[in-house]
Amino acid sequence: MTTIALSDPGWQTTFPHRVTPLYEEWFAGLLLRCDEANHWASGTTFTCLKQVSSPNRPILLPQLSVPMPDQVEYVAERLALPVQEIRSTTYLPDLARCYGLPHPLPGDLKPSLTFRICPVCLTESRLLKRTLVLRYVSYCAWHEVTLLSTCQCGSPLRLFDPQSLPFTCGTCGRGWVDLPRISPTPERIAVTRQLLSCYECFLSWGNPIFVNQALHAVVHAWEEEIVRGRKLPVQRLSYRKSSYPPVESNHVSSLSVLVLNLVKYHVYYDPKVVFWGQEDWE
Amino acid sequence: MPLSEQERPPFVLRRNFILTPFEKRFQGILQNARQNRSWHIIAAVPGSGKSLGIHDFVRHSGAYKEADGRTFLPVLAIRAPGEGSTEQALGQALSDTFGVVPKMPWYARRTWLIQEMAGDQVECIIADDAQDFSRHHLAFLKKLTDDLAAPPYEHPVGLCLVVAHSGNVAPFKEVFSRPEILWRQFRRRLDTEQPICTVLGHTADEVRLVLTAFEDLYRSQLPDLQLRLWADSIFEWLTHPILDPDATGRVTMDHLTRLVTTSLRRTYEQGATNVTAATLQAVADLMILRRDEITIIDDVPPEEFPPEQGVG
Numbered sequence: 001m002t003t004i005a006l007s008d009p010g011w012q013t014t015f016p017h018r019v020t021p022l023y024e025e026w027f028a029g030l031l032l033r034c035d036e037a038n039h040w041a042s043g044t045t046f047t048c049l050k051q052v053s054s055p056n057r058p059i060l061l062p063q064l065s066v067p068m069p070d071q072v073e074y075v076a077e078r079l080a081l082p083v084q085e086i087r088s089t090t091y092l093p094d095l096a097r098c099y100g101l102p103h104p105l106p107g108d109l110k111p112s113l114t115f116r117i118c119p120v121c122l123t124e125s126r127l128l129k130r131t132l133v134l135r136y137v138s139y140c141a142w143h144e145v146t147l148l149s150t151c152q153c154g155s156p157l158r159l160f161d162p163q164s165l166p167f168t169c170g171t172c173g174r175g176w177v178d179l180p181r182i183s184p185t186p187e188r189i190a191v192t193r194q195l196l197s198c199y200e201c202f203l204s205w206g207n208p209i210f211v212n213q214a215l216h217a218v219v220h221a222w223e224e225e226i227v228r229g230r231k232l233p234v235q236r237l238s239y240r241k242s243s244y245p246p247v248e249s250n251h252v253s254s255l256s257v258l259v260l261n262l263v264k265y266h267v268y269y270d271p272k273v274v275f276w277g278q279e280d281w282e
Numbered sequence: 283m284p285l286s287e288q289e290r291p292p293f294v295l296r297r298n299f300i301l302t303p304f305e306k307r308f309q310g311i312l313q314n315a316r317q318n319r320s321w322h323i324i325a326a327v328p329g330s331g332k333s334l335g336i337h338d339f340v341r342h343s344g345a346y347k348e349a350d351g352r353t354f355l356p357v358l359a360i361r362a363p364g365e366g367s368t369e370q371a372l373g374q375a376l377s378d379t380f381g382v383v384p385k386m387p388w389y390a391r392r393t394w395l396i397q398e399m400a401g402d403q404v405e406c407i408i409a410d411d412a413q414d415f416s417r418h419h420l421a422f423l424k425k426l427t428d429d430l431a432a433p434p435y436e437h438p439v440g441l442c443l444v445v446a447h448s449g450n451v452a453p454f455k456e457v458f459s460r461p462e463i464l465w466r467q468f469r470r471r472l473d474t475e476q477p478i479c480t481v482l483g484h485t486a487d488e489v490r491l492v493l494t495a496f497e498d499l500y501r502s503q504l505p506d507l508q509l510r511l512w513a514d515s516i517f518e519w520l521t522h523p524i525l526d527p528d529a530t531g532r533v534t535m536d537h538l539t540r541l542v543t544t545s546l547r548r549t550y551e552q553g554a555t556n557v558t559a560a561t562l563q564a565v566a567d568l569m570i571l572r573r574d575e576i577t578i579i580d581d582v583p584p585e586e587f588p589p590e591q592g593v594g
Contacts, residue, residue, distance in 0.1 A: 002348070002349050003346050003347070003348055003349070004346065004347040005345065005346055006340060006341060006343065006345040006346075006355075007341050011345075011347065011381060012378075012381055012382075013381070013382060014347060014381045014382060015381055015382050015383075016347075016353055016380035016381050016382075016383065016398060016402070017347070017351045017352075017353050018347055018348065018349050018350075018351065018353075019349075019350070019351050020349045020350060037351040038398075039394055039397045039398060039401065040384070040386075040394070041386075041390070044384050044386070045384070047384060048382075048384045078382055079349070080347075080349070081349070
C-alpha cells in the first residue's frame with residue numbers, strides 16, 4: 001500500500017507519518033527515522049514497541065537486530081507496509097535460513113553490544129545500516145570510515161534518548177552527522193573486509209549444512225593449533241572470558257563467533273580481499 | 283402481480299451519502315472556512331445531517347499519508363470529547379485524528395500538535411457537537427490556533443464550531459458575553475459576514491429533490507418506485523409540530539430518511555414494487571401520533587433486520 005486516504009481503515013492504525021525502509025537499513029534506524037518524521041523525541045517509536053510484547057522486560061541492543069515477530073508485525077502495521085519489508089531490516093530471515101530455524105533469537109547472532117554509527121551514511125540518507133551491528137566489524141565498508149561509538153564531547157552515543165532529538169547526542173546536542181570521519185588503518189580494513197565477506201557468505205546463502213561444515217572446520221583448525229603446540233591466541237582466550245549478556249538463543253553456535261573463528265584461523269579466506277601486511281585484531 | 287416474500291432477498295438499506303440541499307448549504311460554509319481560513323459557528327437542528335456532512339467533507343478533502351513520510355490533512359474534524367472537559371482531553375481528540383500517536387506528556391503533546399498541524403497543512407478545524415465544549419476546550423482552541431498563526435509557523439487556520447441547537451437561542455451566547463478578554467478575542471476572530479449561521483432544513487421543493495435521490499437508490503429493489511408524488515404530503519407530515527417543535531417549517535434529513543426507509547421496507551416486505559399513500563401515512567402516524575407509544579415485545583422475531591440509522 002503506497003498511499004493511505006483518510007477513508008482507508010489504515011489511517012487510524014498508522015503513525016501520522018509513515019517511513020519506508022531504505023536499502024540495507026537496520027530496524028533500529030527505521031525506528032529513529034520514524035521518530036524524526038513524526039517530530040517525536042528519540043526513542044518514542046521504540047517505547048511503543050516495548051509495550052507490544054513484554055512491557056516490563058528491557059529490550060537490549062541485540063534484540064533490535066533479531067526482534068520478536070510481534071514487534072516486527074507491530075511496526076509493519078503502524079507503517080502500513082508488508083511484514084516482509086520490515087523483517088528485511090532485521091537478521092530474522094537470514095538466520096532462519098542459515099540455521100533452519102523458524103524463530104531465530106538474538107543469541108543465534110550475538111550482534112555487537114556497542115552502538116556505532118557511520119557519519120557519512122547518516123549525512124547521505126539518515127541511514128543506520130544493518131551491518132553496523134555485526135560484531136567485530138569496525139568500519140563502514142561503503143565509505144571506508146571508522147564506525148563511531150562516542151561523541152566528540154566524550155559521551156557514548158545512545159541509540160534512543162528521550163531527552164533529545166533523533167540522531168543527536170543526548171549530552172551536547174551535536175548531530176551525529178557532524179561527527180568526524182576517521183579513516184581506518186589498512187590492517188583494520190583487511191580484517192573487517194574478510195569478516196564482512198564471511199558474514200555475507202552466511203547471510204546470503206548460508207544453510208544448516210554449510211554452518212555444520214564450517215563448525216567442523218573451526219574445530220579442526222583448533223585441533224591443529226593444539227597439535228602444533230601453539231598457544232591459543234590471547235584474543236581467543238580473552239574472548240572466552242568475556243561476558244556477553246544472557247540473551248535468548250536456540251542453543252546454536254552464534255554466527256558472530258563462528259565468523260570470527262573462521263576468519264581468524266584462515267579457514268575462510270576471500271581471495272578478492274587482498275592484504276599483504278600484518279592483520280590488526282585489536 | 284406482487285412478488286411473494288419468499289422469492290425476494292431481504293430488503294437492503296442503502297446508506298449512501300446524499301448531497302441534499304441542506305448538505306450543499308452546510309458544506310458551502312465549511313468550504314468557505316477552509317478556503318478563507320475564517321471562523322464560524324454553524325448551527326442546525328438535531329437530525330439535519332451535520333455529522334454526515336462533516337464526514338463527507340473530510341473524506342473528500344484530499345487527505346493522504348504517503349509511504350515516504352509526507353502527510354496531508356487539510357481538514358481536521360473532531361467531536362467534543364466525551365471524557366473530560368479539560369484541554370488535555372481535546373488535545374487527545376485532536377491527536378487521534380492523525381492516527382496512532384504514542385503517549386507523551388501534555389507539554390510535549392501540545393507542542394507536537396502545533397508542529398504537526400502546521401506540517402500537515404491543516405487548513406480548517408471542524409468541531410462537531412461543539413455545544414458540549416467546555417470553556418477550557420474553547421480557550422485551548424484559541425490558544426492552539428493563535429500559536430499556529432504566530433511565527434515561526436504563520437499558518438492561520440479556519441474554525442467551524444458546529445452546534446445542534448433548538449429554538450432561536452444563539453449558540454455560545456452565554457460564553458461570549460463573559461467579560462474576560464479571552465472571549466472578546468474569541469468573538470473578534472469570528473468571520474465578519476457570517477459569524478454565526480443557522481443552516482435550515484429542507485423546503486417542500488427540496489424534499490422532492492431528495493425523494494428523487496431515494497428513488498434512484500432503491501430502484502433496484504422497488505422497480506416502480508414513485509416517491510416524488512408524495513412530496514407535499516410528506517412535507518406536511520414532517521413539519522408537524524411534534525417533529526418540528528421549533529416551527530422552522532423545514533424537514534430534517536433524519537425524519538425524511540426514517541419515513542422513507544421504513545415505508546420502503548414495509549412495501550418490500552409486502553411484495554409490492556411501489557410505495558402507497560397508505561403505507562406512507564401509516565409510518566407518518568407512527569412517527570407523529572404513536573411516537574411515545576411503548577411496544578410490548580414478547581415473541582421471537584422471524585427474521586432480524588439491521589437497525590435503521592438516522593442522520594445528525
